[in-house]
Amino acid sequence: MRACLTTALIALSLTPGVAAAQTSAGDWLIRVRGIVVSPTETSGEVSGIPGSRVGVTASVMPEVDFTYMATDHIGAELIVATTRHEATGRGSLSAIDTVASTWVLPPTLTLQYHLSPKSKIRPYVGAGVNYTLFYAEDASDGLEAALGSTKVRMSDSVGYALQAGIDLDIGPRTFLNLDVKYLDIDTTARLVTGVGTSRVRISIDPVVIGAGIGMRF
Template identity: 40%
Template sequence: MKKVLAATLALMSFNALAVEKGDWLLHIRGINISPNDDSSLIHVDGAGVAGTGVTVDDNPSLDISLGYMFTDNWAVELLADLSSKHTASAYGLGGLGVPDGTDVVDTNVLPPTVFLQYQFNPKGKVRPYMGVGLNYTLFFNDDLTAPAQEVLGASNLDLDSSVGAAAQFGIDWELQNNWSFNVDVKYIQIDTEATFDTAIGRASVDIDINPTVLGIGFGKTF
């Protein structure tokens, strides 16, 4: 009987740490941003240059999110990743003296995202969740690299902002004092058009970045 009582009290203590309506959920994670990139041909004065395109590199950053449980299972979450820096590299421009893989654009990316999130097991020690949402991405501090300026005569870079869908899946493992260990993966639709002047005309390229974002960190329930 004492063992049953002890087990019941332990279960109650786990439930006390679970999430419920009215709770705030804070997560801080280290993340790796891995673009599933694709691009159009690089166009010069509206004409596509055969065999050309750009790729976007991976980069680590820090992920911070704050959620609010408006029912025992449903939450709304604001993702406020710190800005990450990415580089776009060109290929297919060997005829202009630009080797494949040459970095042409550096930019900072700020991608705030709002998710509608469902908690599958809010009263448990292990709490999987998934969400769908809307992302807005701002590109800033964007610059053309020295090779782009010196070889292509590039100048006047412009990167369009992006609006797209997002999805997430994650798991919180309960620790102590309302803390949890968290693993989270997101897919975010991000695309932009880069335009800039060159010595041979106005250049443009459409870039689908569409990163997978893997995060590992900790959560706190308030």
């Protein structure tokens, strides 16, 4: 029985469909992931509204990333995705379930270290920078019912990014990917009404969990 199992394992290791991708210098890795963006947010007080706070909802979206391997172990990855989030009322704003909504575009560049580039299971860690743009901001009907006609503007953000993940071969050039990132994202939201402008500082700081498939070129 042991001999048969050993023979099967040897045969499996020699099967072209499960050969190690063996990432090397000069390779491009392209991954498509589904991601969950889960903010770990904190906020200050909305100016002019004592006791007020805001929260930020999670979002699920697709993501695409591109990695260039400068050496067998060192790669640079550009991550591109956009997600929609809602700001929710807390504290004295808790009666307003949704305060505003916005789309977020945080292109992120990380420098990665790949621990075992010639193995079928290849973990990596990375660190880098993200530049986050907020667009299509929109005040909710509930906010406008409370404050009147309101325009919402959110400042862009520059922050650091931390990353850890693993690639698992399913073919000579294809692999599964699991990835976790932490993004440092801070913004100031401005609520512009007919009687003035209120501001609130929000640290969004999401954990981004992704799973998907990749190809090596």
